[in-house]
Amino acid sequence: MMQNERRVVSVILQNEASALSRITDLFSARGYNIESLTVAPIPESKYSRLTIATSGSVRVIEQIIKQLHKLIPVLRVYEHADLVEKEMAMVKFPIGENLSDIETLSKAYNGKIVNVGNDMIIAMVADEPKRVSHYLEAVKRFNPKEIVRSGTVALER
């Protein structure tokens, strides 16, 4: 049996209605896995860039790339090999938790406290997806109330 591998794929596609759903439909119709998906317009162009973290066998990954290419609004598909990959996470803590401990921990993961309200603290980190997972593991002891992850973005080196 072929080993499943995690891959990050970038797609440059036209900014048009339903373009994103063409991508997600393709994944669901063919039974491919999406681990995370981020999308935003490319400045000063008519294109958007999608970053998809996915997993599958070599054959499945090859099909994902080819099937993405086949979609009419898709300009380019990059399968990243050597890349810089980052993900953001925001975590809401109760106000009673130790502010300086949270601050110190967040700093270790390229983050900081970004908001303090009457009854909560919000911290933010931006790091490699694996390290973001470690951070979220580590902050469990501060009783996080809410967690949001952005999904990965990546650029080839």
Place this chain on the structure above:
Amino acid sequence: MQMSGAQMVIEALKHEGVDTVFGYPGGAIMNVYDEIYKQDDFQHILTRHEQAAVHAAEGYAKVTGKVGVAMVTSGPGFTNAVTGIADAYMDSIPLVVISGQVPMSLIGTDAFQEIDSVGISRSCTKHNYLVTDAADLPRVLKEAFYLAATGRPGPVHVDIPKDVTAQIAEFDYSRPVEMETYKPTTKGNARQIKKAIEAIAAAKRPLLYLGGGIISANAADEVRAFAKMTGIPAVETFMARGTMGADNPLVISMLGMHGSYAANMAMSETDLVIGLGARFDDRVTGKLSEFAKNADVIHVDIDPASISKLVNAEYPIVGDVKYVVEEMTTLAKGKVDPERYAPWLETIDHFNKLHPLGYEEEAGTIKPQWVIERIGQLLGEKANISTDVGQHQMWTAQFYPFTRPRQFISSGGLGTMGFGFPAAMGVKRGDMERVSINVTGDGSILMNIQELMTSVEYKLPVINVILNNHFLGMVRQWQTLFYDKRYSETDLSMQPNWVGLVESFGGVGYNVETKEEFDAALKDAVEKNVVAMINVSVSRFENVLPMVPAGGSLFNMMLEYKDK
């Protein structure tokens, strides 16, 4: 020039040289139909069901090689059309399907006859559009025709809200299609083609594996020339029937689940598969790990995603099969020695003699295979043959002597019952010179029987030959073989009065019990040149053989099965 969105649709169809539109009107598409009423540049054929409109457009497209056009209204009009669109998608048939949509202000309000048509068609079209501004219509329609016909052909859906068809905007159809993101590769990689020829020259048992892409690409002449020059034998997929011509000594019939013994054995014994416009469908390959186990694979296809999807290709060539085969023929001259394959042809001849495709005659009963052979003997090249889906479809593919591409029109990928009759109408419309036969079953024909009215009204005579075994035959065959003869819901003993049915629409009908009656009925129907239904009572428990059980290996064919 300023005009309404509805007028733009008509103008675009004129510019595309469309001579026939199959469709069904309704509220959301009425502005366009009002313009259809005012023009006489093309004929609109009113089918009696939207599914049939799309199948008719498919039949027309398949027989002519042109883009078929179907038009439907919003909501149920569109959802009825979806089966046809999906069918065209699976078989890579070039279609443009135009649907009406509720006005922009009502989209998303669950308005009367509103459905997310582009959402539904996304997964079964090559591309689709929701047009929100009439100014976009010329570009969108031009792109739609271009996309449908180029690269790997397929259906394109254009959904137009009612207020957009009323909106006035500038119509300019002269601008060329500019799609930065769509540039299909037609020219195969020269180095890869060269390497493929070297592999062919070194092979001992090469085999051409011909798929429907050859017919889409109008490449049958090039493929025949390549086979003749190199002396390499060929097997055809169901979708490629007619590519080589039945009288071609190099063709070894169809392969796959109901392929011939010789074709399946040749595929199992070959040392080099030369796949041309074929997609290694599961009905063809059987068990993948056993498929052409000792062979390298050359795979030529316009769709890169088809290459190495299921079977790894050592020589992948992305390109138009017509162009690539021409290149291969040029390069093969002097490099490929047909004499080298003589022992291989002898082996194939041995396979052919060992288990030829055939059937046992039975006194007092008409065998369905005989009916197909007989139509072939009586009409041969003069007929275009459509089919529905089931046993009759496989017998047609096995026993009809197809001599040319585009002669066999059937639903391959999706396997749509109800395809045959409307498709045969479209075929007739596309080729009025030839007889349009629809070989069907007593199950399939009832799925779009309302088209008798269309067929009569528009004088599109189709001869429906029902191979009537009072069963959903193919499901019954599987129940026999794999479900211990539990014939759950496949017994169709209850039958209509077929002759009365067709006569009530204004056609002619025949009940046939003997071979003589069949000959007479077919002759009469051809002479009368009207819509006909020949109801042939055939042996009830006949099975389609050979058969490779689903997931089985190609070389493990069931060659005989006597059923009582």
